[in-house]
Amino acid sequence: MNAISPLESGSDAARHGRPSIEARLLRRLLAAIGNPAIEFVLWNGERIAASGVTPVSRVRITDRATLLGIVGDPQIRFGDAYSAGRIEIEGDLIEFLCMMYRAAQRADAAGSVARKAAGWLHRPRRNSLEGSRDNIHHHYDIGNDFYALWLGETMAYTCAYYPTADATLDQAQIAKMDHVCRKMRLRPGDSVVEAGCGWGSLALHMASRFGARVRAFNISKEQLAFARERARQLGLQGQVEFVEDDYRNISGHYDAFVSVGMLEHVGRDHYVELGRVVRRSLGANGRGLIHSIGRNRPALLHPWIERRIFPGAYAPSLGEMMEIFEPSRLSVLDVENIRLHYALTLRHWLQRFEERLAEVRGRFDETFARMWRLYLAGSIAGFETGTLQLFQVSFAAAENNDIPLTRAHLYRH
Amino acid sequence: MNAISPLESGSDAARHGRPSIEARLLRRLLAAIGNPAIEFVLWNGERIAASGVTPVSRVRITDRATLLGIVGDPQIRFGDAYSAGRIEIEGDLIEFLCMMYRAAQRADAAGSVARKAAGWLHRPRRNSLEGSRDNIHHHYDIGNDFYALWLGETMAYTCAYYPTADATLDQAQIAKMDHVCRKMRLRPGDSVVEAGCGWGSLALHMASRFGARVRAFNISKEQLAFARERARQLGLQGQVEFVEDDYRNISGHYDAFVSVGMLEHVGRDHYVELGRVVRRSLGANGRGLIHSIGRNRPALLHPWIERRIFPGAYAPSLGEMMEIFEPSRLSVLDVENIRLHYALTLRHWLQRFEERLAEVRGRFDETFARMWRLYLAGSIAGFETGTLQLFQVSFAAAENNDIPLTRAHLYRH
Numbered sequence: 150m151n152a153i154s155p156l157e158s159g160s161d162a163a164r165h166g167r168p169s170i171e172a173r174l175l176r177r178l179l180a181a182i183g184n185p186a187i188e189f190v191l192w193n194g195e196r197i198a199a200s201g202v203t204p205v206s207r208v209r210i211t212d213r214a215t216l217l218g219i220v221g222d223p224q225i226r227f228g229d230a231y232s233a234g235r236i237e238i239e240g241d242l243i244e245f246l247c248m249m250y251r252a253a254q255r256a257d258a259a260g261s262v263a264r265k266a267a268g269w270l271h272r273p274r275r276n277s278l279e280g281s282r283d284n285i286h287h288h289y290d291i292g293n294d295f296y297a298l299w300l301g302e303t304m305a306y307t308c309a310y311y312p313t314a315d316a317t318l319d320q321a322q323i324a325k326m327d328h329v330c331r332k333m334r335l336r337p338g339d340s341v342v343e344a345g346c347g348w349g350s351l352a353l354h355m356a357s358r359f360g361a362r363v364r365a366f367n368i369s370k371e372q373l374a375f376a377r378e379r380a381r382q383l384g385l386q387g388q389v390e391f392v393e394d395d396y397r398n399i400s401g402h403y404d405a406f407v408s409v410g411m412l413e414h415v416g417r418d419h420y421v422e423l424g425r426v427v428r429r430s431l432g433a434n435g436r437g438l439i440h441s442i443g444r445n446r447p448a449l450l451h452p453w454i455e456r457r458i459f460p461g462a463y464a465p466s467l468g469e470m471m472e473i474f475e476p477s478r479l480s481v482l483d484v485e486n487i488r489l490h491y492a493l494t495l496r497h498w499l500q501r502f503e504e505r506l507a508e509v510r511g512r513f514d515e516t517f518a519r520m521w522r523l524y525l526a527g528s529i530a531g532f533e534t535g536t537l538q539l540f541q542v543s544f545a546a547a548e549n550n551d552i553p554l555t556r557a558h559l560y561r562h
Numbered sequence: 563m564n565a566i567s568p569l570e571s572g573s574d575a576a577r578h579g580r581p582s583i584e585a586r587l588l589r590r591l592l593a594a595i596g597n598p599a600i601e602f603v604l605w606n607g608e609r610i611a612a613s614g615v616t617p618v619s620r621v622r623i624t625d626r627a628t629l630l631g632i633v634g635d636p637q638i639r640f641g642d643a644y645s646a647g648r649i650e651i652e653g654d655l656i657e658f659l660c661m662m663y664r665a666a667q668r669a670d671a672a673g674s675v676a677r678k679a680a681g682w683l684h685r686p687r688r689n690s691l692e693g694s695r696d697n698i699h700h701h702y703d704i705g706n707d708f709y710a711l712w713l714g715e716t717m718a719y720t721c722a723y724y725p726t727a728d729a730t731l732d733q734a735q736i737a738k739m740d741h742v743c744r745k746m747r748l749r750p751g752d753s754v755v756e757a758g759c760g761w762g763s764l765a766l767h768m769a770s771r772f773g774a775r776v777r778a779f780n781i782s783k784e785q786l787a788f789a790r791e792r793a794r795q796l797g798l799q800g801q802v803e804f805v806e807d808d809y810r811n812i813s814g815h816y817d818a819f820v821s822v823g824m825l826e827h828v829g830r831d832h833y834v835e836l837g838r839v840v841r842r843s844l845g846a847n848g849r850g851l852i853h854s855i856g857r858n859r860p861a862l863l864h865p866w867i868e869r870r871i872f873p874g875a876y877a878p879s880l881g882e883m884m885e886i887f888e889p890s891r892l893s894v895l896d897v898e899n900i901r902l903h904y905a906l907t908l909r910h911w912l913q914r915f916e917e918r919l920a921e922v923r924g925r926f927d928e929t930f931a932r933m934w935r936l937y938l939a940g941s942i943a944g945f946e947t948g949t950l951q952l953f954q955v956s957f958a959a960a961e962n963n964d965i966p967l968t969r970a971h972l973y974r975h
Contacts, residue, residue, distance in 0.1 A: 251961075254960070254961070258891060310968075311967060311968075313967070314967060445887070445892070445893045445894075445960050446888040447888070466884065466888055467880075467884050467887075467894050467897075468885070468888055471879065471880055471881030471884070474858070474880075475858065475879055475881055476859065478671060479858070480858045480948055480951065481858075481899060482898075482899045483897065483898060483899065484897035485895075485969065486894060486895045486896065489967060533963070535893055535962075535963070538893065547858050547948045548664075548667070548948055549948075550946070550948070554724060554727060554903070555724075556898065559969075559973075560968075560972075560974075
């Protein structure tokens with residue numbers, strides 16, 4: 150990253166020894182967020198950066214109300230102002246966001262009080278049975294056609310697995326499903342319960358490629374309608390049952406339990422309960438896998454993401470995930486952190502999203518398109534800077550000794 | 563397992579409707595430990611089992627004082643009485659211990675108050691700098707020649723890694739060292755710090771096979787003397803430095819941090835401190851591995867093991883291990899639970915131990931030999947019943963993006 154080119158014009162009051170009120174406010178903000186190498190450019194051409202920092206990104210702010218908003222509540226108002234077109238980032242958006250995340254990590258390591266206070270101000274929404282339905286509806290029921298624009302053939306809306314970095318999105322999504330099934334050592338005739346099945350790609354894959362009988366739970370009506378139609382088209386209705394219900398209402402006994410990308414919506418207050426559901430679903434030879442966005446240490450999601458994109462969402466640390474397994478006689482056999490795979494997945498999604506931008510704008514509006522771009526780019530930055538992790542946790546019933554001696558079977562293909 | 567053969571003789575007071583005081587005490591004990599399918603046979607021939615249970619193992623008790631001892635404090639006195647020859651187990655000792663562990667797990671799942679109370683009665687010894695020295699001296703400084711009788715060529719006293727179940731002990735120990743080095747992606751010229759190096763086998767392996775420069779810490783004088791002599795014989799003194807000091811006093815910067823089988827002696831009060839030592843030893847591209855006995859959920863070690871074999875020892879749950887990593891800007895990349903490998907390793911050790919029993923008795927005495935047999939057999943039972951786990955946790959500095967996309971490189975050989 151090089152320093153940005155100099156501005157062609159601009160009246161910088163601070164250069165003349167008279168720091169404006171805007172300059173003082175923004176310098177205080179910059180200090181609170183770890184002094185990233187950015188320069189603000191205001192509506193009047195005034196330029197503001199942290200002292201002693203050579204800016205590598207430029208943030209244009211269109212009006213005073215926007216500035217006061219982001220100074221008052223940067224965590225929420227920055228994203229809102231970007232969505233509304235009241236903030237523009239010059240240069241690469243992902244690089245800008247990576248720099249912001251790295252600065253925040255430095256501030257966090259230094260124990261910034263401002264960041265901690267911001268975290269406490271923004272608690273995630275609750276995930277009661279009713280609350281979960283509202284939260285899931287908010288994100289997943291905005292139109293299957295919208296997601297079909299950029300998710301690829303599989304319609305898998307979770308981290309893919311790239312055997313090599315040059316795999317295509319669809320190849321990597323199929324490789325992810327194979328990887329998950331191999332980790333569970335699925336065999337023909339096995340019964341599997343899936344908690345949070347999205348548009349059904351993994352459930353159908355387990356049935357068609359591994360011969361499993363699957364019951365897949367979801368509370369998103371639109372996703373379920375899509376998944377059932379796919380099952381019909383593939384002639385898999387007899388092997389895969391899609392159930393419109395909450396994971397807490399899973400009943401029956403199964404050989405395996407799998408959940409890919411649902412835990413983020415469970416909420417940390419419900420991990421022990423989830424563990425009880427897992428355990429009561431499995432017999433003594435039971436096994437399973439939970440795949441989730443995670444954290445290196447306990448931390449709330451970025452408040453703007455939790456508020457605007459994923460209400461009620463929370464990404465646990467590995468220690469917090471253990472609250473699922475430890476109280477419920479489950480044994481963790483394998484954990485794989487594939488965070489860089491999510492950065493690759495998201496880059497593929499963002500590229501497709503930008504290619505279909507006209508359709509997105511037509512279906513929604515410019516604000517929605519910008520909000521969604523910021524969410525995808527911010528997620529890339531999160532995984533690339535190590536702010537976010539992706540954990541695949543394989544487990545078995547504590548008394549299950551039918552476990553492979555090594556993991557070599559995952560890599561023999 | 564079949565029911566044991568009937569006794570040829572014996573006066574069972576209970577059969578005649580007069581349950582003896584001994585019978586009542588032992589039945590209460592059996593209930594508290596989950597009613598395992600065992601039968602006690604007393605000095606007078608009286609036989610006692612839980613009602614409705616068909617015994618598959620028989621425990622002979624030689625005198626009333628021993629009986630009162632194990633009834634009063636079964637967790638400590640059973641092992642002591644076995645060591646002293648006042649208790650004999652008929653049939654396979656490992657099978658007997660597996661059955662005891664499984665019964666205890668059932669009692670534990672049912673929330674037995676007796677077991678919980680027993681846990682609180684037996685707190686592990688402290689691991690201050692001074693306490694650790696005493697604790698380590700107790701176990702590791704009883705004579706290198708003794709360990710050489712049964713540990714095999716490598717003198718590695720930690721869980722081996724069996725690429726296939728028929729590998730020999732020495733092959734599996736070398737495979738473990740390779741596996742650990744590959745997980746850390748050691749390269750020639752890398753600097754490594756090792757916390758708790760035992761008799762030096764891994765330090766010397768990292769130097770001779772992977773070209774690393776190693777500083778290896780240990781507080782056991784006898785182990786260090788042995789390790790230094792090995793380094794001299796191999797001409798590796800210039801590449802491997804063995805340091806007599808506590809892990810808390812590690813200084814300097816390294817490419818990698820490794821600790822195999824030391825965490826059990828660190829004590830859960832010191833995990834955050836250990837994490838700080840790890841983090842300050844590593845730069846932004848740092849990585850490492852911690853290998854430790856663990857648990858599916860927080861629990862003290864068996865009190866007899868903690869008292870007689872490993873003073874101060876504690877095997878953490880994976881959630882507890884996260885106290886090392888989460889506060890210290892470390893990112894967990896990979897966790898592998900290889901508990902069945904430790905059962906295999908211990909079976910090899912026990913077999914060699916029994917083959918050299920005459921020498922053990924000659925060097926120590928019969929009580930020591932029986933104590934050691936019970937410890938090894940009990941550990942096999944612990945790992946085979948899932949009471950104990952073995953976690954290898956690979957990690958990197960949170961900001962390190964030089965991490966492999968997949969784990970396939972571990973399995974290409």
